[in-house]
Amino acid sequence: MKKTSFFSAFFLLSLTAWAQLSVTNLRTENQTSPVGLDVEKPRFSWALTSDKREVKQTAYEIQVKEGKNSVWNSSKILAETSVHVLYAGKSLQSGKRYSWQVRVWDNQGNQSAWSAPANWQMGLLNPAQEFSAQWISSGLKADTAYGIVPQFRKQFSTTKKIESATAFITAKGVYEAYINGKRVGDAYLTPGWTAYNKRLLYQTFDVTKHLQSGKNAVGVRVGNGWYRGELGWEKKTQTYGTETALLFQLVIHYADGSSEKIGSDGSWKVALGPILMSEIYDGEIYDARLEKTGWASADFNEAGWSAAVVKDFTKTTVFAANHEPIxxxxxxxxxxxxxxxxxxxxxxxxxxxxxxxxxxxxxxxxxxxxxxxxxxxxxxxxxxxxxxxxxxxxxxxxxxxxxxxxxxxxxxxxxxxxxxxxxxxxxxxxxxxxxxxxxxDMKPTGTFTSSNPLVNQLQKNIQWGQKGNFLDVPTDCPQRDERLGWTGDAEVFSRTAAYNFNVNNFFAKWLKDVAAEQYDNGAIPFVIPDILKGTFFGRPVGAAGWSDAGIIIPWNMYVVYGDKRIVETQYPSMKAYLGYMRNEAKNDLWNTGFQFADWLSYRVDDSKGMVGQKSAITDNYMVAQCFYAYSIGLMIKSAKLLGKTDDVNDYENLLQRVKTAFQQEYMTASGRLISETQTAYILALQFDMLPENRRQQAVDRLEANIKSYNYHLTTGFLGTPFLTPVLTRFGKTDVAYKLLLQDTYPSWLFPVKMGATTIWERWDSQKPDSTFQDPGMTSFNHYAYGAVGDWLYRDVAGLDTDEQEAGYKKTIIKPHPGGGLSSAEATFESMYGKVASGWKREGDQLLLTIEIPANTTAAVYVPATSADVVTESGAALASVKGVQVSGTEGAYVVLKVGSGKYRFSAPVGK
Known part of the structure; x- marks a missing residue:
């Protein structure tokens, strides 16, 4: 009896220890159980969960198997790293399925159990050779732009017991595949939109359950999509080719160890179908009377169907899709x-x-x-x-x-x-x-709520604007004859986008097209994929705030996700674009060529303007010079990250010269800028273009300008993202809140008051009298001005990451209560787990509730003047485990905390 009690007690203690530390949320290349990776050395990430504070991983061990065979055992590695851990085992093989597990040790003496297995399947590592299938086209006369959507089919038989089956599919066009009448996968508008002539993606599907013993059939529809359909406002068709085509390969593995391939070739059949026309801009015409019932089933009578036409299209531009589909x-x-x-x-x-x-x-x-x-x-x-x-x-x-x-x-x-x-x-x-x-299919990661219903609706509008415009490409708008990947829109919104959803893979995919479409002189087109194909000005050009998406977005993805690989991959493109700007600049001053500048900033003729006001147009080249400096600054950080010392030295010297040129060209001796606009002062302050002894008067001029417009913003696409952050940085958060809560034109809340459920392209897409702006450019779903979401998360709720320990390895919690709000809260699902910051006024107390995931730390800024008045869960800070007082900074007490949940309280204004 005593022996049983002893072992029962030991078992219970062991269970308690296991429960205190576990490993969850296993991801391979930032995805859960991905199918079709063509990454030769994928990266693994996981999260630790523990009911204790100050938990840090001290070691990990990874096992990777192919079936029952081990392909890598890392052994016990003494490291905190739990994000983007590089595979270092045997060479991975195309089409193979792998599983992996991890266990960890922490700084409190706990060892986790092995995690539940996570899986992934490889795609084709050399598709040009491994696609034995042939490209096929319909050859039907009616298969044209604005024409019918052809239906392809192939019948085949299987007699052996099937162990697994994988389909690899792509198209010059968009496709929808069926096996035995069942739809393959739940993705739409595949293969998505890329620079097709340089990068055409294929999808990989596990179709084991679709097959049956005996007769089987494959059916595929192929529409025009972005490949051949109408693109752009000039009604251009056949941008990438004159005919659509299909590339399909089914690989079947049998229980006896043999395998078989079913590929598209001249034996496939094709016929007209019920889709008479399907175009992205114009819509679809479907005649149900023309349906061929069971056309993708094995017993269908394909008499009268014609043979598909084999095409000699290249496979060298075919790559696996490693991002989330639509x-x-x-x-x-x-x-x-x-x-x-x-x-x-x-x-x-x-x-x-x-x-x-x-x-x-x-x-x-x-x-x-x-x-x-x-x-x-x-x-x-x-x-x-x-x-x-x-x-x-x-x-x-x-x-x-x-x-x-x-x-x-x-x-x-x-x-x-x-x-x-x-x-x-x-x-x-x-x-x-x-x-x-x-x-x-981006995973939702962020939430923001406050005590103000209009601000909450604004946040909802921002998120719906992102959903509607993140269809494989970050488009400007989803409704008119455009829907293009404008670089400027994506650039200004990228950090906000990364709060709302996990856009790591989404942008990694798009940025590869940015690099692919980049001109020989380093200029990056205004839209990616580059369907405009225009030099517009006799030669390829770039534009500040647009083309530098190729520099800004990779860095933003690194900061949010700790994804160093995205910077490594894009660095040649980033460096080439900076080279373009250097060549355009004369004596370090970029004052030549076309610029969008502060696109759609306030003009008096918009909605008849505000009485007595003037247009807020900022000098184009002043804006360009600021973004030139911005890009150089990010290149310095990127070069440091990658250990490129020579580039760091070069760029640091260049940055000083560019700022000096700005001051000589655009600033008077007294510190006044030649453009007396909100955007001019915002950009000059944001990018530290002014000498330190001239910055405060620039802040004063900015505030005076805002007051002169009765606390309305007048900024366009490039000034708006930095408006409220600059005000907060320089101690004018009260002014930032007045702008945020302004509900008459022009403002963020004016559309909300007008009933908007997404972000508008213009501040007055619909005017106060309910008439509309110029219909030639008036979208009601255009996310650029939603970039204020970054400030809502980062400054209002106070949720940010330290760039020095990117990806929320070290979180910064620094809320800015104000604006009459009684509460605000933000949560974010980081690579390490949930991060949260929420503040609330209760009587004369300000409560700050935070959550920091295991294996990370945080710097917490509590609004208070002394640590003596701050408590955590009712206890004085000195007695609280896991909280260290670092000092004071302005109106904040600065704390250092480890993982866990904390509830701080301090008297308001003390």
Missing amino acids: RKHETFKPIRVLTTPKGEQVLDFGQNLVGWVNMTVSGKAGDKIVLSHVEVLDKFGNLYFDNLRNAKAQDTYIIMGQGRESFEPHFTFHGFRFVRVEGISGPLNPADFTAIALYS
């Missing part, structure tokens, strides 16, 4: 059905979203149901189409006539809140219609 997400039912003054029946889904509508209808064969998509209603309550420009944004379904029929599009998407329905007599039944949001 998938379906939220669904919406109409919140109301309305009849417009014109008598049209319209569904209001309550949210401006991007995707399409699934509908269930019935009628006579040949009846047409037409759905027309718009973002807003005009002041009279009618649909507003003008801002779509040439985009029809219309789906047409022609009824088969056999009872209730369901339809949703395949190879298009729309930006909309309102949908006109034509072809249904009588009242619409809202239950028959569902709006489906489509966007890249």
Whole structure:
């Protein structure tokens, strides 16, 4: 009995020790169980969980297996590293499935159990050789831009027991694949959009469960998509080629150890289908009467189908997709059905979203149901189409006539809140219609809430603007005849984007196209992929704030995710673009060529302006010089990160010369700038362009300017992201809050008050009198001005990371209460786990609640003048384990803490 009790007690103690430390959230190349990686040395990341404070990993051990065979055992490694740990085992093989586990030791004497296994599957490491399949095209005369979508099929048989099956698929166009009538995967608009002539991605799917013993069949539809369809406002088609094509390879492994490949070739059959037209801008026409029931099934009679045409297209530009695809997400039912003054029946889904509508209808064969998509209603309550420009944004379904029929599009998407329905007599039944949001399957990572409902709606609008414009490419807008990867929009929003969602792989994919599309002189095009193909000015050019997305975004991804590889990969491109700017500059002054400058800043003629005010136009070249310095500064940091000492020395000298040139050209002896605008002073202060003894008067001039506009902002795309951060940095957070909470034009909350559910392209896309800005450029889903989200997270809630220990290895908690808010909170799922910072006023106390994940530390700035008045969970700081007082800084007491949850309290204003 005593023996049993002893071992029971020992077992319970052991369980307690295990429970105190465990390993979770295993990721391979920043993904959970990815399929199709072509990374020869993938990186592993994991998070530690513990119920104790100040937990640090001291060692780890990784095991990697292929089946039952070990391919790597790291042995016990004495290191804190738990993010981006590089695989160092045997060479990985194409198509193979691998699993890995990790266990860790901590600084409190605990050893974790082995984690649950995580899996990944390799793609094709040498696709040019390993794709034995052939490119095939339909050869059908009707298969043209604005033409039909062909349907390919291949029948085959299997007699052996199947162990596994993997499909590798891509297309010159967009595809949708089926095996035995079952859709392959849940990704849409694959293979996505890249610089197709240089980088065409394929997807990898585990299709083991799709196959059956005996006869099988593959069916694939291939639409125009971005490859051959209309792109840009000039209605250009065939940007990348004149015909669509399919590359499909199925690899089957049998239980007896043998394998077989089924690849696209001349034996495949092709025919017309029910999709008469499917274009990104114009929408889809689907004639259900032309459906070939069971066309992707094994028993289908393919008599009358023609042979596919084999094409000699290259495979050397084919690479694996290592990022998240576009998938379906939220669904919406109409919140109301309305009849417009014109008598049209319209569904209001309550949210401006991007995707399409699934509908269930019935009628006579040949009846047409037409759905027309718009973002807003005009002041009279009618649909507003003008801002779509040439985009029809219309789906047409022609009824088969056999009872209730369901339809949703395949190879298009729309930006909309309102949908006109034509072809249904009588009242619409809202239950028959569902709006489906489509966007890249980025993991949500950030939340921000406050005591102000309008600010909370602003945050929601920012996130929906990101969802709607992150469809494989960071687009400017999702509704009109544009939807392009404008570099400037992506650059200014990238840090905010990284708070809201995990965009590490999303941007890593897009940045490869930035490098691929870069001109020989180092200039980076304004849109990526570069469908404009224009030099515009007789030669390839770049523009400040746009082209330097190639420098700014890689650094931002490093800061947020600790992803050094993205900087290593992009560094040649980054360096080439800086070289372009140096060549453009004369005597270190970039004052030549085209510049977008502070795009869409305030002008008096916008909404008739504010009484007595003048336009806020900043000198183009002053803006360029500031961004030139910004890029050099980031190149210095990047070169230091990569150990490129020669580049560091070169760039540090260059930066000093560029700032001196700025001061000589754009600043008077007294410190006044030649452009007396908010943006001029913001950029000069943000990038330290002014001598230290001239900065305070610049701050004063900025504040005076803001006051002169009655606390309205007048900034454009490049000034807006830094407006509130600069004010906060220089002790003017009260002014920043006045700007944030301003709700009349121009301001962030003006669109919110007008009923916006996304961010607008212009401060007055819809004017105070409910009329619209120039329809030639008026989008109601355009995320650039949503860059204020960075300040909401970083300064209002106070959640940031230390660049010296990037990726939240060291968190900075520094809230800035104010603006009449009684509370604000932000959370962020970092690579290490959840980070949180929330403050709340309760009587005369300010409560600061934080959470720091295991294996990290934080510097915490508590608003108080003395550590003596600060408590943690009611106890004096001196008695609290895991909290060290570092001193005071301005109006803050600075603390150093380890992992854990903490609740600090201090008297307001003391």
